[in-house]
Amino acid sequence: MPAICDxxxxxxxxxxxxGVVTAIREWAIPHDKxxxxxxASEPEPQAFIAERLGLELDLAFEPGDIALTAGAFAAIMIAFRLVVDAGDEVIYSEPAWFCYEPMLLAANAVPRKVNLRSPTFDLDLVxxxxAIGPRTRLVxxxxxxxxxxxxxxxxxxxALADLLERASxxxxxxIFLLSDEPYRQLRFDGHGFTSPAALxxxxLISYSYGKVLLAPGQRLGYLALSPLMPTADRHSLRAVLFSAQMALGWCFPNAVMQYAVPDLDKLSIDQVALTRRRDRFMAALLRAGYSVLVPEGTFYxxxxxxxxxxxxxxxxxxDRDVFVLPGSVMNSPGYFRISLTASDEMVERALPAFVEVA
Known part of the structure; x- marks a missing residue:
């Protein structure tokens, strides 16, 4: 319905x-039987991602450190299977992506939740x-x-790296660390980025192309192992990557998406437009009395x-045909989340509703 603002x-x-359409169309034409x-994880996209990720994070990834996955969902579930046994505890900070908990429960792990430090929502290392105990295996x-x-x-x-070293x-x-980085390339105002994999x-890094391409239905991502990991540990994880992906339901991207990786890697949604919508929303919401956190990254x-x-x-x-994600689904009922992937026209249509409701 055109009137809905979602x-x-x-x-x-x-x-x-x-560019996404062109890449998929071109690589859908067969070159051989x-x-x-x-x-599985094809050698060409493995090598390409290892090189590009290495340049981006200043780390010497090898092709064997990269497992191509059907989006970040699959990458995260594979990470759980690689390092977490039944009954192990996994710590994450809330508010959080609402799928961590059901995915951990599906892996027979025990979620241990801690709060981010309000009102800045920084990591609360204390x-x-x-929260770390004898059964903690992953943060x-x-x-x-x-x-x-x-x-x-x-x-x-x-400081988190030092903490995990002492706790281990x-x-x-x-204790392993999963750095979930699907929004790594979506950053506002020139903000830099440091991956925990460098520290x-x-x-392990989980990544999805679905965010930067705004094509979440075309499942493409990867799980990467930090090249700083001791060789014996890294090779033991590499050795079971294929069997984990196969046993979890063949969690590899389809052939066309793997062939298209070098073309897709060049693309991004319009981050100028995201910034424009962010600023438009923030100005209107602040004037109306909402307390808005300035996002440094993502498109939320x-x-x-x-x-x-x-x-x-x-x-x-x-009631005014405007829908936001309630914070209650992330155990933060006093808050809500807006996705900035809407069109400019939708933003303008929705702003009066926010003012009226406030």
Missing amino acids: FTLGNPHEMPLQ NWFAYK AVEA IVNTPHNPTGRIYSRASLE ARIGHR YPWT LWSKWTDSDPQRQWNALA
Whole structure:
């Protein structure tokens, strides 16, 4: 329905990037009889991503460190299977992407949640350290952070690395870190980015092309092992990557998406437009009395409701055909998330509703 203003999920509301269409069309033409045969992680995209990721993060990735996956969903689930046994505990900070918990439960792991430090939503390292126990096996860090848009500083991530090193020695086994980075290339105002993989050797990186291309239905991503990881540990993980991806349901991208990686890697949605929508929304919401956190990355806006009855305000927006993601789905009922992937026309149509509801 044209009148609906849907800001809930990071879905496209305009036609796809022409470059995505062109790449898929061109690589769908078979070059040989095996063009659509079973595909695991193909050597060419593995080597390409290892080189590009190495340049981006200043780390010497090798092709064997890269597992091509059907988006970040698959990369995260593979990471869980690689390093987490049944009954192990996994720590992550809230508010958080709402799929971590069900995915951990599906992996027979125990979620341990800690809060980010309000109102800045920085990592609370004291809380993380307090949550670590004998069964802790993995800590998840999402940067740039969904839903708040925070990019964690190098100093904060260095302190986290030191914490995990001490804690691993204390509890007698290695704690791994999963750095969930699907929004890594979507950053505002010239903000830099530091990956935990550059600071803590026992880091795995999950990544999705679906965000920067705004094509989440074309499943393409990867799981990368930090090249700083000791050789024995890295090779033991490499050795079981294929069997984990196969056993989880053949979690590889389809053939066409793998062939298209070098072409797709050059593309990005219009980040100038994202900045324009962010600034337009922020100015209007702040004037109306909302408390809005300035996002440093992602394509989301995280805001506090203007009174103590979030359900009333969400319903009032819905009555005006405006839909946002309620913070309650991320255990933060006093907040809501706006996706900036909407069109400019949709933003302008929705702004009066936010003002009326406030």
